[in-house]
Amino acid sequence: MKARDDSALGGFWAQALGWGISSEEPGVTNLEPEGFVYPDPVAVCIDLVVSPEPKTVKNRVHVDLAATSAAHQAELVARLRELGATPADVGQGDVGWTVMADPEGNEFCVLDSLYADTGPIASVVVDCADPRAMARFWGEAMDWTVHKVADDNAVLRSAKDVGPYLMFIRTPDVKTGWNRVHLDLRPYPGDDLEAEAARLRALGATAIDLGRSDVPWKVLADPEGNEFCLLTPS
Template sequence: MSTRLVNLVIDAADPQRLAAFWAGLLGWRIALTDPGEVVVRAPAGDGWDLDICFVPVREPKTVQNRIHLDLASATARAQAERVAAARGLGARPVDIGQGDVPWEVLADPEGNEFCVLEPRPIYQNCGAVAAIVYAAADPGRLASFWAEAGGWRPARTSAPFPALRAPAGVGPWLEFVPAGEPAPVKNRLHLDVAPPQGGDHGHAAEWLIGLGARRADVGQGDAPWHVLTDPEGNEFCVLGPRDHPPR
């Protein structure tokens, strides 16, 4: 049994507005607009192979997110232009204790933190998004779990910042950075995984539980997917079998 990453899901009070912000900032397109979901999709040449899905929630954001995006910059000028564009679209600077760092920490219109990085050679073939970043009490353990659950390969194993990369070696990194204990609220960002065509998502969920996941109830009711948490309590969904979406 195996599963792979298929979506990044972001909770939103106003999915259409938040999707428009991220599509405008990244230069991507809104591929689907439904009452229960707005989907933003990268162009084929970007390297990002996931959909970003914005789903409606009633709960307001109350704590710093444990998952965030880092955006790549090819040059210092490009970094400044990306920051200016973000602010023009409704982002604002935030202080999360980062101190004097060469990257910019911003929050999108609903308060979700993200970073616009200074130029770094390691991210030059990543496209618009350099990394999906998890705050983790045990980065090594969480990286090992997601290497299995997401189907991505270890790209950096050294402590304290292990990281994964898609098998093709392009697109964003999946990084794990040291942090304290998980916040006692549902994450506003989460990943979806799915087995390949011919698989079974019920069997996939049981396989993931064997790797250290647990079943979770986030009010999903009788949904056609399974909601689990990873070994540090981060929610994720196991969807039905699927191929990669067309780009």
């Protein structure tokens, strides 16, 4: 997630999720559950990376936060407002979830009891034009299981059936510019970075040239042009 102030925004999300906070280098704030060890699929961790670029449009990628009941949902919304979140209107109308924005304007939703066994993040949601095509690509890219696929949405989850869901929602919005929130893929320990990049390209990803040779990761785009990073194996 790009951030004008990675430390401050990381502090908000760490308190919102109840996660630990660290920093691998200046300008980067890392969040993960206490005791988390990759590649445990119980969580999708968050990295905040400093960026001077202003937020100008609705994010195409956002997180949904889980609640265990309607009462818990109301308590969570109230606590998030105390932390600095604000109500947001993205044209959702009368729905059962609450749409909010973090202190830098990034939209997120607080659900009710729909997803009670995911941890604090219920799902990562991606706007797209073709949920079926996105489910095909990301299911193979991530080794995740496709739980549902239809013309208007698709739902994936880890093969171990734990942790948050990954959802693709059909929207009429057109992608403009780089996404402020994107997915990072981390190969399994012992994997070869070049081989993994080749596998993703064979699935339909395209390489993005940043014009830099000093970064250890690779930047690619999925079939709809959403940028994602392929990190170095740990």
